[in-house]
Amino acid sequence: MATHASSKTLDLTRDLISRASVSPTDGGCQAVMIERLEALGFSVENLRFGPVDNFWAKRGSGGPVFCFAGHTDVVPTGPVDDWRSDPFAPVIKDGLLYGRGAADMKSGLAAMLTASEEFVERYPNHRGTLAFLITSDEEGPSVDGTRRVVEVLRERQEAIDWCLVGEPSSESILGDTIKIGRRGSLSGRLTVHGVQGHIAYPQFANNPIHALAPALAELTSRTWDAGNEHFQPTTFQVSNLSAGTGAPNVIPGELKARFNLRFSTVQTVESLKSTVEEILDRHEVKYSLEWFVSGYPFLTAPGVLSEAACRAVLEHQRIRPKLSTGGGTSDGRFIAPMGAQVIELGVINATIHKVNECVRVEDIDLLHHIYRRTLELLLAT
Numbered sequence: 540m541a542t543h544a545s546s547k548t549l550d551l552t553r554d555l556i557s558r559a560s561v562s563p564t565d566g567g568c569q570a571v572m573i574e575r576l577e578a579l580g581f582s583v584e585n586l587r588f589g590p591v592d593n594f595w596a597k598r599g600s601g602g603p604v605f606c607f608a609g610h611t612d613v614v615p616t617g618p619v620d621d622w623r624s625d626p627f628a629p630v631i632k633d634g635l636l637y638g639r640g641a642a643d644m645k646s647g648l649a650a651m652l653t654a655s656e657e658f659v660e661r662y663p664n665h666r667g668t669l670a671f672l673i674t675s676d677e678e679g680p681s682v683d684g685t686r687r688v689v690e691v692l693r694e695r696q697e698a699i700d701w702c703l704v705g706e707p708s709s710e711s712i713l714g715d716t717i718k719i720g721r722r723g724s725l726s727g728r729l730t731v732h733g734v735q736g737h738i739a740y741p742q743f744a745n746n747p748i749h750a751l752a753p754a755l756a757e758l759t760s761r762t763w764d765a766g767n768e769h770f771q772p773t774t775f776q777v778s779n780l781s782a783g784t785g786a787p788n789v790i791p792g793e794l795k796a797r798f799n800l801r802f803s804t805v806q807t808v809e810s811l812k813s814t815v816e817e818i819l820d821r822h823e824v825k826y827s828l829e830w831f832v833s834g835y836p837f838l839t840a841p842g843v844l845s846e847a848a849c850r851a852v853l854e855h856q857r858i859r860p861k862l863s864t865g866g867g868t869s870d871g872r873f874i875a876p877m878g879a880q881v882i883e884l885g886v887i888n889a890t891i892h893k894v895n896e897c898v899r900v901e902d903i904d905l906l907h908h909i910y911r912r913t914l915e916l917l918l919a920t
């Protein structure tokens with residue numbers, strides 16, 4: 540297929556890449572999007588929290604509410620000298636568009652915008668509401684971004700029925716993978732308390748390494764669950780373990796460990812915490828334990844939204860996407876608890892966060908066709 544040297548979606552992608560927006564900076568990207576959305580009849584609300592620009596835009600009225608979600612911020616470039624070209628000066632070479640944010644996710648933002656333009660032109664009286672939720676804090680702490688916007692929407696009792704996050708979800712062919720959820724992440728910071736002493740007189744000491752060892756064996760060999768149709772089984776991994784004074788003749792007084800559980804919707808945070816604590820208690824470990832939840836699991840059961848997206852991919856790409864819950868985090872985790880169906884569908888993610896980040900030029904236009912078709916299937920009158 541011929542490379543589109545120029546298309547509205549490609550031009551907008553280049554424009555957005557050239558606006559350097561290392562998290563949480565927006566670099567003027569949102570202003571470009573807002574201007575075009577207002578021209579289409581969207582009402583746009585700027586929601587700036589702390590250093591973070593966000594906006595919420597709506598067109599139409601009532602339900603169903605379809606929302607495109609995404610972020611204008613990008614991760615840092617790393618050493619610029621390692622790049623073949625300036626990361627904020629988009630360049631096309633051999634059918635690939637290079638630049639920071641090319642895949643994650645300025646091509647996605649451009650595709651949702653041009654898809655909406657064409658859709659609205661064709662269906663000015665579309666049913667329900669078409670919305671955009673855009674943030675400049677997805678790659679950073681993710682505190683003043685989508686999380687805060689969702690709080691505002693919840694206070695007003697505004698609902699989202701279907702949310703398409705334009706994150707790069709594809710693996711080797713555009714559209715081969717659609718994310719329909721993700722696992723939860725629970726971390727623990729464990730301190731085991733013992734009594735320091737001379738290694739020759741263990742009767743006067745209490746070795747925290749020995750105290751933890753049997754409990755750790757049980758925690759690491761345990762089958763937590765079998766997962767389910769959409770999720771892998773829960774995993775327990777120790778990331779850090781330290782104890783000892785460095786001297787060969789001293790029993791240490793304390794042990795520190797960090798661990799993480801990646802878990803599915805089969806488990807709850809409470810059930811995981813109580814299982815870990817029950818095992819430590821049963822082995823009579825004396826400990827303190829701090830817990831951190833960095834994300835709750837969510838799943839959008841295959842339904843109207845994923846079916847429409849799959850059909851749009853099938854029509855344009857002749858492949859049926861795999862529905863996946865793998866990979867890292869996205870802002871979908873904040874939107875799903877509103878009761879929305881949430882999917883992630885975007886370009887190939889092979890180069891994201893790396894030097895020489897790039898996207899296939901051909902895929903940029905294809906993605907906008909897939910998004911436009913998804914809109915037609917859901918909101919056309």
Ligand SMILES: [Zn+2]
Nearest residue numbers: 643644677706
């Ligand atoms: Zn991203």
